[in-house]
Amino acid sequence: MQNLVERLLAKDIRAVAHAISIAENGRQSSSHLLKQIYSNVGNAYRIGITGPPGAGKSTIVNQAAKIIRNKNKRVGIIAVDPTSPFTGGALLGDRIRMSEIGGDKDIFIRSMASRGSLGGLSKKVIDAADILDAAGYDYILLETVGVGQSELDIVKAADTTIVVLVPESGDSIQAMKAGLMEIADIFVINKSDRPGAEQALASLKTIMMMRTHDEETWIPGIIKTVATENQGIPELFAEINRHKEFLDDKNLLLKKREKQTKNRIKEIVEDYIRDELWNDDRENSLDSSLEKVVLGKLSPYRIAEELIENFKKEI
């Protein structure tokens, strides 16, 4: 392990890949590893990119990576695949497109799946981001589909969060995806050469105007792009820098990261305790009482109390 940490800090790509696999697979080894690199974490700038499937997130990530490389900075990309069978195909396509930038040794790309993992996805992705951070990547791009709590938790862990929409995402989607609206530092209307881009822009502006405005509050910029043609990507990057400077000027970056760290530590603690709580014994004990509850012979609250008492005694 010591050797792995040394190689990781020396920017050895295979060590990075191995370390992320450790973060993905095991709680204990992951915790052991992360405890050895914490003092090297905190220098990278983390950018979250989210939005509905088909909005062009991967293309934007791809183009942003090229801009970062042109500045001679190193970039790590973590793309989170959703579990849903409905979107699997599109994402596979995205990953293939991304191979265009795959030859550059200063771009590290990793796809992480939520399939099969019982929660803890955001924890794993944030651990992986810490690993990339410690390995000296200057920018970390976290790409997720804007569906589900753990996906949102991931992009909320970024310094700048970009929500990608397309002109077709009309008013109703925007309202529907209120969870997305509230986490955006920057909106991108991608595929903005399609009809409806101006209306989408106008409706986003209207929503922005409904927000509170004061000096401490960042007003999300709205950038129109055609990512496949590289249109609007330099402007997007300028907006990212404007947001970064805003956070720096107002001394908000530290504050933001403290809040994220709080959520992260709470998740680590709660994951651990949940695992202890639902050991085989208590899981079986719960299973064996379900029929009685459904048939009105036992109160669900009585069962819950018994499980709590048992947990308190045993932990």
Place this chain on the structure above:
Amino acid sequence: MQNLVERLLAKDIRAVAHAISIAENGRQSSSHLLKQIYSNVGNAYRIGITGPPGAGKSTIVNQAAKIIRNKNKRVGIIAVDPTSPFTGGALLGDRIRMSEIGGDKDIFIRSMASRGSLGGLSKKVIDAADILDAAGYDYILLETVGVGQSELDIVKAADTTIVVLVPESGDSIQAMKAGLMEIADIFVINKSDRPGAEQALASLKTIMMMRTHDEETWIPGIIKTVATENQGIPELFAEINRHKEFLDDKNLLLKKREKQTKNRIKEIVEDYIRDELWNDDRENSLDSSLEKVVLGKLSPYRIAEELIENFKKEI
């Protein structure tokens, strides 16, 4: 309290309203109340209605309530208001429309807000459904906006879950809302007199065809409605009955309710333990170490371990 329970079981509407307020406000009193009524719970049929804002959920609930009353059955409605400021207005309008059926004493309507509650919303709503169940309502309609985990948890706790879409909700939304697709027992395409209804129907059918088909698996029906004109609502009700009979025939209702009960008990237990875990002392101790973590002077995993040790010692 004993008096309240007696009045509740005697179908006293004011007792029902009071009991739901208890379920909404306090954990201990709620648990005490629920433990007194469990043997009267389990007779009502629970229908969840969800979908994006503006899809017409409330109108459908309204019309469904009328059909239930025409069968001389009693109906309880719980409408969950989302916290988002973007949709508040529309929902207020819905509630006003619903006053059309508000005069009937065998229709009980209650609006529950997620605003300000730190989690636990689905727990409260399911408790409220148990109260209505014990008070002899034959049908319980649970209406929520299909955004956010707790909203999904609520409709997942129904016997039959209806997902309401509109013709404008095209392919991309459907993919985006994969979480909704997977919980639907019945799809409604409301406002189906608008352009695009046939395409929406076709694309839903395609998605259904991608699913596994066996005798134990229910294939969701797709019903076109114009709820404001009462078009398609009798057909929707027939489909609800077809689903109910399917569950009865295959002996799946008990199984489904057992699974829901398991989730519910786990949530009760985890809520309780999370409250014990994040008492003021540990919350303060966490807050005071955040800056050090962000500045790379402490590992988040070290802090997590200390909090876990402290919790184990004290509980």
